[in-house]
Amino acid sequence: MKFFHSCVMMAALAAPAIAHGASLEPPADFDEAAWQAEWDAHDTDRDGRLSREEAVAGNPNVAEIFDEIDANGDGYISPEEDKAMLWRAQQKDALR
Template identity: 40%
Template sequence: MTVRKLPAVGFAVLMAFTSLGAIAQPAQGSSPPAAAPGEVPKAPPTTAQAKALIAERFKAADANHDGKLSRDEAQAGMPQVYENFDKIDARKKGYVTERQIGSYWMKKTKDQMQKEDPIWN
């Protein structure tokens, strides 16, 4: 009797997880809610949204539109990048690119996930 119930129970659990995932996902094209002025914004839930956010902020901070952020541009437009400028600019060129910033934050996120739950990450 339990052998016949096992596939049905497994299917029911699978359907429950997929329906929860569909409910939890935001609508396509929607952005995460903005944080209050003094509040640190929450991390975007997806990699695509994180990339879009970095690209948007990078474009706004790149005053001379050369595709690079100098230390001064980072200080004015992306304070967290300015605080970690030397870590992001590993080759010591005096500027950082959008790609370098994205790589740095992805590594930081992965390291944080590993620290929080080393078994699964």
């Protein structure tokens, strides 16, 4: 059973890197209001999704990882994709 348990743990740790677009639980300290404010600031045409132009205008570094954030490859970052990226990043930080 101990072996099984450690395998599950390994899978859980590896999942954020390989499970693209999987729904993740928000971190306990996730600030929805702060996220929403930032999202609204970036979603300048208010269509509820971030185009590549909007995302890069908000943060030039996004240009390099846009395709990674856009998990379903439709060319836009949805709120879910944005949060999933944030949560993955926070989980990576938590593992340090």
